[in-house]
Amino acid sequence: xxxxxxxxxxxxxxxxxxxxxxxxxxxxxxxxxxxxxxxxxxxxxxxxxxxxxxxxxxxxxxxxxxxxxxxxxxxxxxxxxxxxxxxxxxxxxxxxxxxxxxxxxxxxxxxxxxxxxxxxxxxxxxxxxxxxxxxxxxxxxxxxxxxxxxxxxxxxxxxxxxxxxxxxxxxxxxxxxxxxxxxxxxxxxxxxxxxxxxxxxxxxxxxxxxxxxxxxxxxxxxxxxxxxxxxxxxxxxxxxxxxxxxxxxxxxxxxxxxxxxxxxxxxxxxxxxxxxxxxxxxxxxxxxxxxxxxxxxxxxxxxxxxxxxxxxxxxxxxxxxxxxxxxxxxxxxxxxxxxxxxxxxxxxxxxxxxxxxxxxxxxxxxxxxxxxxxxxxxxxxxxxxxxxxxxxxxxxxxxxxxxxxxxxxxxxxxxxxxxxxxxxxxxxxxxxxxxxxxxxxxxxxxxxxxxxxxxxxxxxxx
Amino acid sequence: xxxxxxxxxxxxxxxxxxxxxxxxxxxxxxxxxxxxxxxxxxxxxxxxxxxxxxxxxxxxxxxxxxxxxxxxxxxxxxxxxxxxxxxxxxxxxxxxxxxxxxxxxxxxxxxxxxxxxxxxxxxxxxxxxxxxxxxxxxxxxxxxxxxxxxxxxxxxxxxxxxxxxxxxxxxxxxxxxxxxxxxxxxxxxxxxxxxxxxxxxxxxxxxxxxxxxxxxxxxxxxxxxxxxxxxxxxxxxxxxxxxxxxxxxxxxxxxxxxxxxxxxxxxxxxxxxxxxxxxxxxxxxxx
Numbered sequence: 001x002x003x004x005x006x007x008x009x010x011x012x013x014x015x016x017x018x019x020x021x022x023x024x025x026x027x028x029x030x031x032x033x034x035x036x037x038x039x040x041x042x043x044x045x046x047x048x049x050x051x052x053x054x055x056x057x058x059x060x061x062x063x064x065x066x067x068x069x070x071x072x073x074x075x076x077x078x079x080x081x082x083x084x085x086x087x088x089x090x091x092x093x094x095x096x097x098x099x100x101x102x103x104x105x106x107x108x109x110x111x112x113x114x115x116x117x118x119x120x121x122x123x124x125x126x127x128x129x130x131x132x133x134x135x136x137x138x139x140x141x142x143x144x145x146x147x148x149x150x151x152x153x154x155x156x157x158x159x160x161x162x163x164x165x166x167x168x169x170x171x172x173x174x175x176x177x178x179x180x181x182x183x184x185x186x187x188x189x190x191x192x193x194x195x196x197x198x199x200x201x202x203x204x205x206x207x208x209x210x211x212x213x214x215x216x217x218x219x220x221x222x223x224x225x226x227x228x229x230x231x232x233x234x235x236x237x238x239x240x241x242x243x244x245x246x247x248x249x250x251x252x253x254x255x256x257x258x259x260x261x262x263x264x265x266x267x268x269x270x271x272x273x274x275x276x277x278x279x280x281x282x283x284x285x286x287x288x289x290x291x292x293x294x295x296x297x298x299x300x301x302x303x304x305x306x307x308x309x310x311x312x313x314x315x316x317x318x319x320x321x322x323x324x325x326x327x328x329x330x331x332x333x334x335x336x337x338x339x340x341x342x343x344x345x346x347x348x349x350x351x352x353x354x355x356x357x358x359x360x361x362x363x364x365x366x367x368x369x370x371x372x373x374x375x376x377x378x379x380x381x382x383x384x385x386x387x388x389x390x391x392x393x394x395x396x397x398x399x400x401x402x403x404x405x406x407x408x409x410x411x412x413x414x415x416x417x418x419x420x421x422x423x424x425x426x427x428x429x430x431x432x433x434x435x436x437x438x439x440x441x442x443x444x445x446x447x448x449x450x451x452x453x454x455x456x457x458x459x460x461x462x
Numbered sequence: 463x464x465x466x467x468x469x470x471x472x473x474x475x476x477x478x479x480x481x482x483x484x485x486x487x488x489x490x491x492x493x494x495x496x497x498x499x500x501x502x503x504x505x506x507x508x509x510x511x512x513x514x515x516x517x518x519x520x521x522x523x524x525x526x527x528x529x530x531x532x533x534x535x536x537x538x539x540x541x542x543x544x545x546x547x548x549x550x551x552x553x554x555x556x557x558x559x560x561x562x563x564x565x566x567x568x569x570x571x572x573x574x575x576x577x578x579x580x581x582x583x584x585x586x587x588x589x590x591x592x593x594x595x596x597x598x599x600x601x602x603x604x605x606x607x608x609x610x611x612x613x614x615x616x617x618x619x620x621x622x623x624x625x626x627x628x629x630x631x632x633x634x635x636x637x638x639x640x641x642x643x644x645x646x647x648x649x650x651x652x653x654x655x656x657x658x659x660x661x662x663x664x665x666x667x668x669x670x671x672x673x674x675x676x677x678x679x680x681x682x683x684x685x686x687x688x689x690x691x692x693x694x695x696x697x698x699x700x701x702x703x704x705x706x707x708x709x710x711x712x713x714x715x716x717x718x719x720x721x722x723x724x725x726x727x728x729x730x731x732x733x734x735x736x737x738x739x740x741x742x743x744x745x746x747x748x749x
Contacts, residue, residue, distance in 0.1 A: 265555075343592035347655065349553060350586035351605040351662060352578045361604065366595045 003065060006135050010061070010142060014054035017146040021049025024153045032155045040160035045149075048159045051166050052145035057138040064134050072126045073099075076119050084115065099123055186440070193437040196430035200228045205434060207231065211397035211408075213417060213428045228431050230438065232397040236314065236407035237439075240389055241382040243318025243403060244325055248382075249375055251322075252329025259330070260337040261359055272334065279327040287391030290320035295392055302404055312394035315403040321388050328378045336370030337363060369454040376450035380443050386411040410439050484737045489518075492736045493726035495715070497525040501666060501696045502547060502584075507561035509542050509551065516542045519561075520722040522715060524666060529688060529697045531707035531728065534717035535748065540700045543717065544668045547698065548584035549577050565666070582609050585659030589671040591651035593643035593658075598635050601643040601654055602626065605662040621661060628694075629657035630687050649680025656687065660695075667691065669699040673706065685710050704744055708732050716740045 025045035029035040035042070073096055077085060084095060095116075102112065102120035153159075197205070208229020255275065259268050295316040302309030309315075340363050348358040364371070386409075394406035395416060417432040424430070484492050500523035509517035517539045524530055524547075532540035542551070549570060551557045563570050570580050582605070593601050602622045605611075612618045622639070626632040631653045635646070643654050652672055659667055669688070673681040688697060688710045701707050707714055707728065714731040716724045716739070724731060724740045735741045742748055 341592070343588060343590055344594060346550065346553070346586075346588060347592040347594065347658075348604075350548065350550060350581055350588075351608070351658065352581035353604075353608050354578055357608050361608075362594050 003061070003131065003134070006131075006138060007061070010054060010057055010138060013139065013142045013146070014050040017053035017142070017149075018046040018050040020046075020146055020150055021153065022046030024049075024150050025159070028153055028155060037155050039156055039158055040163075044159040044163050045153055045157065047163045048157075048166075049146055049149040049153075051163065052149045053142040054145075055166070056145060057142045060141060061134065061138055064130075064137075068127075068130045068134075072123060072130060075126060076123050079122060080119055081115060103127075189433050189437045189440065192424075192430055192433035195425075196427055196434045199427045199430070200434075204228065205230050205431075206438075209399055211413070213413070213431055226428060228427065228434075230410075230435060232399040233408060233410050233413050233435065234438070234442075235399055236393070236397065237383055237409040237411070239314050239403060239407055240318045240321060240393060240409055241379060243315060244321035244382045244385075245375070245379060247319055247322025248325035248329055248378055252326045252374075252378075253333055253371065255326070256330040256333035256337060257359060257364075260334045261355070261363070272331070275327050276331055277327075278324065279331070281324070283324065283385065283387040284391075286320050286324050287387045290316050290388055290392035294320055298404075307404060309404040310394070310406040312392060312406045313404050314393055314407040317389045317393035318403065320392060321382055321385055324385070324388065325378045325382055328381060329374050332374035332377065333367070333371050336367045336374065339370070340366045372453050373450055376446055376453075380446055383439065383443055383446075384411060386415060390415060410435050483735070483741060486738045486742075488737070489721045489723070491521065491722045491725060493724045493731070495522045495722065495725040497523045497528075499526060500524060501526050501566065503562075503564045504546075505562045507543070507546060507559065507563060509539070509546060510558040510560075511554070512556045516720055517546070518720045522722060522725060524696050524698055525713070526696055527692055527694075528713060529692050529699060529711040530713045530715060531711035532698065532700045532715050532717060533702075533704060533707050533743070534723075535743065536702075537719075538717040539720045540715075540717045541670050544586075544670060544698050544700055547666065547668055548581050548586055550581075550586065552577065582662045583664050584666045584668060585662065585664035586668040587652070587655050587659055587670070587672045590675050591648055591655050593646070593651050593654050595642065595644060597640045598626075598643045598646070598654060599639040601658050602661045605658060609662055611662065625657040625661040628660050628691070629653045630683065630690075631657055647680070649676050649683060652676060652680070652684060653687065656684075656691075660691075664695065666696045666698065669697060671700050671702060674702065681706070704732070716743060718743070 022042045022045060025038060025040075025042035026035065029038045029042065032038075038045075076099065077092070077096070084092075087095065098116055099119050100123075102116060103123050205228050208227065209231050210227040210229045211232045212227045214226065259272060259275075263271065291312075295311060295313065298313055298316045298319075299309040299311055344362055344366060345358055348362045353361070389409045389412050393408060393412065395408050395412065396406045397408045397413070398405050400407065414432045414435050417429060417435075502524040504520060504522045507517055507520045508515060520543060532544060534540050545551045546559055546563060547570075549559075551559060559571060565580065565583060568575065570584075594604060596604070599622055602625050603618055606618060606621055612621055623632060623636075626635065631650060634650060635654075643651065646654060652675075656667075656672075673684055676684065685706065688699065691697060699707075699711065711728045713725065714728045715722060716731065716735075716737070718739050724735060724737045726736065731740060732744055735744060
């Protein structure tokens, strides 16, 4: 049976299990002193039966599908002639791919090696055996589960407690998935970064002042030797993010204050969603706007003032990124300000504080932890932003204080390093992972600091 | 002793002798809502929330150095009424006040009047203690600072100390003035709020159920405090506790569904009410 079909059958079986368990519980209850004498409601007995039917079978199912193709391939290879078995690993991989293509019917040539054909047929045969075995095992496991629970059902079976324990386990497993994914991402980036740092010393990466990753990837190729000093790249990120925050924090905070404290209800109901639309615009579109509208405006303005402005400048990218971030700050801060209890405002008004005094001296300090949180969230967003800077800030890694010059950022470099056909043993490609790792560490530190700040103020205020 | 004196709410002297209590159907104020030398006067005050009339034609005086208690069942308008006295109702959307309320002869709803100055003269203490998320010292210093009442650090220190002393909190907090005010107990927080109101030297202090969130010990302390404060201020207190009203106040006003039903000396209202509704309420027949 095909795995998808098997899954449907399992679902049906566990539904049947639910019915059986529930009916059995009702029958047991009636034959005792009525349904009230059951420890748990019949629905819990049904759920327990269904869970015992579905969960073990599903676990086996997942495990089996995860492992069976590897085992089958190994078996198929082992049965091939010796000349194939002794190939180096990389060519063996190609071979395996070819066999799998044959199996899936992706045949691109007319002449197929009969040995491969035979291997593919064997593969198909083994696979159908494996699926058959899986079907038998899963369905019988489900049946055994149903029957085992059905036998145990009595008025004293603590079905509710057991179901709730199983549900707790499922919840824990779900939260573990998020954690494990993070760990997996970190490990994969870490692994490639270590490869990179074998070729480029950590010192010269972290403190080097020159970034020019172009290098010869073949012996006969003309190319520069490559320089992997990350300081200019991180400096670019820092500068663009700083410009963005200079735009976004004042505008976002003030619009939040206006919306939550001054605007009347109707105005607020219209404007707040409009502001949040800004957050929904794809960043590529912001990129167009930055490159086609804002950058020329910045350049022309600069030129008319006698300044030398690049057509792709940190200023243009930062300004547009700032606009993109406004809704993050305004919307979150607005919520935080609204959450400040009215009693605090009343207290200030009753002392004769004016509206603006109340906001500045009572409401904002009370809302500060949330505001700090929203700003730091926005910073992480700015640091990680890619498309706007790709389109508006340029690629040249300049170590400059002048926001009118072209700069580049970490994310832009990662994108350009990984575009196109690259070898994964060249430092040029691996540098992307090192950059990603450092970026990850930086944002992680920012988040930790944010949490610390927020917690510290919380303690003081509550 | 069933005889009583009734005056109409307009204040015209029209004494009528009756031999029994005023009927439940009478919605006009009985008793004497006026005093000889009032600090605040209210004449024909109406409050509307949108179309709903929450206060109906109420006239009442607040005397000097007296505690006047507002009692009545929930939703009768007593909180709404005292929030008119420092124009806190201004902050509620759709709330409209008509009639005349004066403080020292000055109409507080006059268009030329500065509401900020008014609220410095008429302080308010709320149902739930609401100290600012600042230190104890800053909580007290806040009012004097925004009104520019002091010009030196030393003077401010002294004002903070005096306010805390008047509120009976000084001995408990003098060693931790710079710790957060929110870290105090509920009763201490409420006294902190009273000290905060005192610090701007008001003439009238409005208290909206100041003890409803406190335990009996803290309540007793605050009640003693209210009695002491009477020497310097006029106090208008809303309370649900009739015992509290009879303990702390000199005069009592009974509200019912937006009408001021009866006003009189506290001892008289609680022992010999003139209106059947008042009697029903204080004997616990409704409320």
